[in-house]
Amino acid sequence: MIASRTIVPIVPFYFMPEFQIQLDSLSETQRFARALAVMVELPMLVALSGTLGAGKTQFVRFVAQALGVAAEEVTSPTYVLLQRYSGHHLIYHFDFYRLKSSAEVWDLGIDELLEQSALIFVEWAEKFPECLPGDRLNIRLEPIESATEQCRIARLTATGARAETLVSRLRDSHLR
Numbered sequence: 001m002i003a004s005r006t007i008v009p010i011v012p013f014y015f016m017p018e019f020q021i022q023l024d025s026l027s028e029t030q031r032f033a034r035a036l037a038v039m040v041e042l043p044m045l046v047a048l049s050g051t052l053g054a055g056k057t058q059f060v061r062f063v064a065q066a067l068g069v070a071a072e073e074v075t076s077p078t079y080v081l082l083q084r085y086s087g088h089h090l091i092y093h094f095d096f097y098r099l100k101s102s103a104e105v106w107d108l109g110i111d112e113l114l115e116q117s118a119l120i121f122v123e124w125a126e127k128f129p130e131c132l133p134g135d136r137l138n139i140r141l142e143p144i145e146s147a148t149e150q151c152r153i154a155r156l157t158a159t160g161a162r163a164e165t166l167v168s169r170l171r172d173s174h175l176r
Contacts, residue, residue, distance in 0.1 A: 017164045019156045019171040026150045029055065032174075033062030039169045041162060042089060042117045045133055047125030050141035055152055056123045059141065060093055063119070067091065077123070082108055090118040097124040105131040135160025137167065 023029045036046075048056040061074040068087030077083045077095040085091040092113050099105060105128050113120060114133055125132060136159050144151040158164040 017158045017167045017171075019167050019174075021154050021156075021174055022144070022151070023154055024151050026058070029059060029150070029152070029154075030062045030065075032154065032170075033059055034066040035170060035173055036166075037063045037066035039166060039173070040119060041166070042119060043114065044162065044166070045114065045120040045122065045136040047129075047132055047136050047138045048121060048123045048141065049126045049138070050152075051143070054141040054143055056141055059139070059154075060091075060121045060123075063121075064091055064093075067119070090116065092118055092120045094120070094122040095124060096122060096127045099127065102128045102131050133160070135162050137163040 021032060023032060048059065050056055057074070057076045061071055064074045064085050064087060065071050067089050069085045069091065073085055074093070075083065077093050078097055081095060081098070083093040085093065094105075094108065094110065096105065110120075110122075110131055122132065125138070138157040138159065140155040140157075142153045142155070144153060156167050156170065158167040
C-alpha cells in the first residue's frame with residue numbers, strides 16, 4: 001500500500017515588474033508623464049522618490065497638465081504637505097519630506113483619500129512605506145551625472161496587480 005501524501009503547491013516568488021527609462025530632456029519627461037496620465041486606472045497611488053531636485057514635482061506637474069490642470073496650479077507641497085488638483089481626474093499630491101512619523105501621514109487622511117477614485121502622488125514616499133497601499137506604482141527619479149539638469153533615469157516598480165498592468169503598458173508603449 002502506498003502512503004498518501006499531501007501535495008502542497010509551491011507558491012511562486014512574486015515578481016515585481018520593473019521598467020527603466022532614460023529621459024534626456026524635459027520634453028521626454030513630459031511625453032512619459034502624458035503616457036502615464038492616459039494609461040492610469042483609478043484609484044492609483046504613485047510613490048515618487050529621488051534626491052532634492054530630481055524632478056518629482058515637475059513630473060507631477062506634467063501628469064496634471066495632461067489631465068487638464070493648469071501648470072501654474074501645481075506646486076511643491078513641501079510646506080503645505082498636501083495639494084489637491086481638479087482636472088479630468090481628481091489628483092492629490094503629498095510630500096512626506098518634512099513629516100517625522102507615520103502618525104502625521106495618517107493625520108493627513110491618506111487612508112480616506114485612497115478610497116476615492118483619484119490619482120495620488122506622494123513625494124518622498126520611501127520615508128513611510130507602511131502608510132502606502134500594497135498596490136502602487138513606485139517611480140524613482142535619478143539625475144544623470146555629467147548631463148544637463150534635465151536628464152534623468154526613471155525607474156518604475158509595481159507592487160501589485162493594477163500597478164503591474166500599468167508598468168507593462170508603459171513599457172510596451174515605450175518600446176514602440
